[in-house]
Amino acid sequence: MSTCTKIIIIIIIINLINFYVLFPSHHPFDFQFNSILESRLRMVINNRLVEKVIYNVIGVLDGSVEPDRFVLVGNHRDAWSYGAMDAASGGASMLETIKSFGAYHKETGWRPRRSLVFASWAAEELGMIGSTEWTEEFKPILERDLIAYINVDTCVYGPLIKPDASPSLATILLDTIKRIPSHLSDALIDLNRTLYDDWSELNQIDKVDVISSGSDQMAFVFGNGIPSINLHFKHDKRKFPVSGYPAYHTSYETFYLVEKFIDPEFRIHQSCSRLINLLLYSISSSTLIPLDxxxxxxxxxxxxxxxxxxxxxxxxxxxxxxxxxxxxxxxxxxxxxxxxxxxxxxxxxxxxxxxxxxxxxxxxxxxxxxxxxxxxxxxxxxxxxxxxxxxxxxxxxxxxxxxxxxxxxxxxxxxxxxxxxxxxxxxxxxxxxxxxxxxxxxxxxxxxxxxxxxxxxxxxxxxxxxxxx
CATH class of the missing domain: 1.20.930.40 (Transferrin receptor-like, dimerisation domain)
Structure with a gap:
């Protein structure tokens, strides 16, 4: 069911409820209701249903010992409107990761034990099409050789780290968080403060939420049983008790919003990129695959x-x-x-x-x-x-x-x-x-x-x- 169809259904339901409240003695499908509905609601849909070719962009850094096995990190590059946070925040962080690994390999010749694969997915907002089609096409290879998938979608829309993961990857995720400096202002005073310290204050216990849905990790973890991690830095729900951010999927989700209000110094983006870097390194370079x-x-x-x-x-x-x-x-x-x-x-x-x-x-x-x-x-x-x-x-x-x-x-x-x-x-x-x-x-x-x-x-x-x- 398309998004527009869902919107139409919701509007019709709202009007039905309003009618019951205003005219409780009438049946909702009487002629009188139809005339009222027609006078109150007129919607013109200009959707164009077309078939298009989409492109996933894949980059590979071959491993040195087990090059056939790989760790994959992915971000979708499409967006509703400008998409400065969904999903450009994750895209920018992943691109910095690619640059750092590429530069280090070029300077030193270093390679990870296992291969690293970087994916830019197409058409996520239209139903995770890019990642789903890719996993279906390469299903036998993924089930045989893919160790873990790291999803980086809306990586930044607040200051507090709040990732979710497959339970078997929760330990390596927590260990990695302990090694990354905190980007919060208090950390400028306490130089030893890490993301884990921020995490502990927020969660009290080492509780990693089980892997979520709604993004490209679904095709991997639910569709193929690949252990996955989904990275997020979110707002403090104790201060702002809302599920997401108000600009989500709107034309207000701009670079200006990020630069002026969300992450003025781009320190949260830096933390996101550091987290991707260390996770990729830790999972790909460990002698034994770190599944707990x-x-x-x-x-x-x-x-x-x-x-x-x-x-x-x-x-x-x-x-x-x-x-x-x-x-x-x-x-x-x-x-x-x-x-x-x-x-x-x-x-x-x-x-x-x-x-x-x-x-x-x-x-x-x-x-x-x-x-x-x-x-x-x-x-x-x-x-x-x-x-x-x-x-x-x-x-x-x-x-x-x-x-x-x-x-x-x-x-x-x-x-x-x-x-x-x-x-x-x-x-x-x-x-x-x-x-x-x-x-x-x-x-x-x-x-x-x-x-x-x-x-x-x-x-x-x-x-x-x-x-x-």
């Missing part, structure tokens, strides 16, 4: 409890059906096994001594990538573009990331059927049978999906228990 599975398992267990998934599933599952109860018990058990396995894995990594055998290092990195991809075996039900079993958006809200999106989708559908059943006082026998049949089908789908998630956890546990070195 112990943190991932902890996040899964925390979110399972916080989202009250166990109680919600028990409401749906037939308590007298042993197979259904077993499916839920197997899921619980597999999550605990995964948690225990990741704990042992972390102990193994803590004792790991780097050696000079490149084959053994390669095998271990192969294993790390296989573990991450255990959770994206195939597309979700009704969601051909989503493969990530662990985290993704839901059908009813494409901007909300949840644990086990497939489970949440089915639970929401069953809930909607129950609401439909209660909404009407009298039902025919055929209508009730139809609702009951659909509910049973959804419950069967739920059990299949529970088993699929369980098998993914079991597969990850088997891989974690392989000590190749």
């Amino acid at each position: 599975f112990h943190r991932l398992s902890g996040k899964i267990l925390d979110d399972y409890i916080e989202d009250n998934l166990d109680a919600r599933l028990l409401k749906i599952i037939d308590q007298n059906d042993s197979d259904e109860l077993k499916s839920l018990e197997f899921l619980r058990s597999s999550m605990k096994k995964f948690s225990n396995a990741t704990k042992q894995w972390q102990l193994f990594l803590d004792q790991f001594v780097e050696n000079k055998n490149p084959l053994e290092i390669r095998q271990l990195n192969d294993l790390i990538m296989m573990i991450e991809h255990s959770f994206s075996p195939r597309a979700l039900r009704k969601r051909p573009s989503v493969k990530n079993l662990l985290y993704g958006t839901i059908l009813s809200d494409s901007y909300r990331t949840v644990l086990f999106p497939g489970i949440n989708d089915i639970l929401d559908e069953i809930k909607q059927l129950e609401k439909t059943k209660q909404r009407k006082i009298r039902w025919t026998h055929e209508e009730l049978n139809e609702i009951e049949t659909e509910t049973k089908q959804l419950r069967r789908s739920l059990l299949r999906h529970l088993n699929e998630i369980t098998l993914s956890f079991e597969q990850a546990v088997r891989l974690l228990q392989q000590k190749l070195i």
Whole structure:
């Protein structure tokens, strides 16, 4: 559905509500309403539906040891209106990163251990077209060789760092933030102050929000199971309790706004570029791929409890059906096994001594990538573009990331059927049978999906228990 179509629908709904308030005795589709609506609303749409060729721009700095594997950073260059923050703030920061890596390589001949890929995406505002088409075209290569994706969209619209990430990348993100000087005015007095200090004052704990949606990271993390990071510097919501910035997607989003009000000295942009630089360097140059599975398992267990998934599933599952109860018990058990396995894995990594055998290092990195991809075996039900079993958006809200999106989708559908059943006082026998049949089908789908998630956890546990070195 296009943006203009959504706007038209919203305007019509608002007018319907206004009519009910002003004329409660009339039916909204009476002739009188139509005449009132026609006199109050006239909209002319001048959209031109055309097909155009779009271009993604890709740059590569080849690695020295594992050149086939790569870390990717991307920013979209299209915008509604001037786009000084969305997405030029991220674009400018990424270009500075490219310049710094290019200059250093030219001066010293240095190359990272793994390749670096820089992407300028087209047509993000029209539905993430550039990044989505690119991931679909190169899907086998990405699933085999892409270690991580870093998305830089609206990197700057406030002074406070507030990124989100796949749980397995949260540790490397926090470690990187600790190494970057703070750009806040207080930091001029305290030269040792870092972005992490700013972060700690804002968040109190090391809590990295799970990867969000709404930008080019979606095709990577949700569509292909690639661990991703989404970088943002946002406003202080304690002072300004609004979700975004007022100039978003308007003609007021100009260079003048950024220069005069948002980042006059461009120190926040500098911090964004530094963050990209260090993340790329850290992920691409580490001997072992820095994915923290112990943190991932902890996040899964925390979110399972916080989202009250166990109680919600028990409401749906037939308590007298042993197979259904077993499916839920197997899921619980597999999550605990995964948690225990990741704990042992972390102990193994803590004792790991780097050696000079490149084959053994390669095998271990192969294993790390296989573990991450255990959770994206195939597309979700009704969601051909989503493969990530662990985290993704839901059908009813494409901007909300949840644990086990497939489970949440089915639970929401069953809930909607129950609401439909209660909404009407009298039902025919055929209508009730139809609702009951659909509910049973959804419950069967739920059990299949529970088993699929369980098998993914079991597969990850088997891989974690392989000590190749």
